[in-house]
Amino acid sequence: MTQQSSENTDYDNPWKTFIELYFREFLAFFFPTIEADVDWSKPVRFLDKELQKIVRDAEIPKRYADKLVEVHRLRGERTLVICHIEVQSQEERDFVARMYSYNYRLRDRYNCPVVSLAILGDDRPNWRPSRFYDELWGCATHFEFPIVKLSDYQSQWTELEAIQNPFAVVAMAHLKTKETHNQPLERKRWRYHLTTMLYDRGYSEQDILELHNFLDWLMNLPEELERQLQAELETFEEARRMKYVSSLERRAKLEEKQAIALNMLRRNLDMELIAEVTGLTIAEIQILQSQQQQD
Incomplete structure (x- = not known):
């Protein structure tokens, strides 16, 4: 993958790709009440081309990593979910108007409920646009939508490190990417930390690969520095592989000793002799004896 400079970070596309790969986890992490109301036994459809047409028809500049997703609620009705990922560093005056425009155009086009969601990745703590209101001569429009402010997670770092959902890693990566703007050495340190952390979170091999790609991209x-990081990660993975092999070897030796001890127990040999031959403690041999009697 061709690397960009740290001054030209691509926030949109990594988010967009990862949401499509892990849409249920995305909702579970950021909007759990919505995730709980979706019927996941029915197919989820991504309708990005349809959303692009809406944006094009409305002549709205494409500045967000938007996803349009069709799901079904547990009670059966079809619902459209629009996920707006706003990652710009400055406030956008017309953001709520755009959210409203997307929503009513999609509702008119598909004639079904449309839910708009926004993830705000900027670093302006007081910018929390979640409400569009317009009124003239007694005719009023009032539109509200849920938002998540990623900067709020900065104070929850310990909790993020303990959460299994992959979007905890995504949130941490986003925060550290913003924080290390024009600080490539510090960014390299954090990327190494987040990447190596993946191996201890119980993820599948595929999940680790996808998160690794996300971190690499974002x-x-x-x-x-990229070459240095890759060399360090190769050293880490090799050491981890050797540790894993060593653990397997220790386990195999222990099982061999236990098999010998069980055979000697069946011959009613003295426990001290068994301990001397196998290297097991008397307590370990007693546990084996108890298990043997239960069998």
Whole structure:
């Protein structure tokens, strides 16, 4: 993958790709009440081309990593979910108007409920646009939508490190990418930390690969630092593999000793002799004896 400079971070596309891969986890992490009301036994459809047409028809500049997703509620009705990922560093005056425009155009087009969601990835703590209101001569429009402010997670770092949902890692990566703007050495340090952390969170091999790709894409580094990081990660993975092999070898030796001890117990040999031959403690041999009697 061609690396970008840290001054030209691509926030949109990594989010967009990862939401499509882990849409249920996305809702479970950021909007759990919505996730609980979706019927996941029915197919989920991504309708990004339809959303692009709405944006094009409305002549709205494409500045968000938007996803349009068709789901079904547990009670059966079809619902459209629009996920707006707003990652710009400055406030957008017309953001709520755009959210409203997307919503009513999609509702008119598909004639079904449309839910708009916004993830705000900027670093302006007081910018929390969640309400569009317009009124003239007694005719009023009032539109509200749920938002998540990623900067709020900064004070919940310990909790994020303990959460299994992959979007906890995504949130941490986003925060550290913003924080290390124009600080490539610090970004490299955090990317190494987040990448190596993946191996201890119980993820599947595929999940680790996808998160690794997300971190690689989002937390981009200059070419020389990227080479250094990859070398460090290779060393880490090799050491981890050797540790895993060593653990397997220790387990195999223990099982061999236990098999010998069980055979000697069946011959009613003295426990001290068994301990001397196998290297097991008397307590370990007593546990084996108890298990043997239960069998």
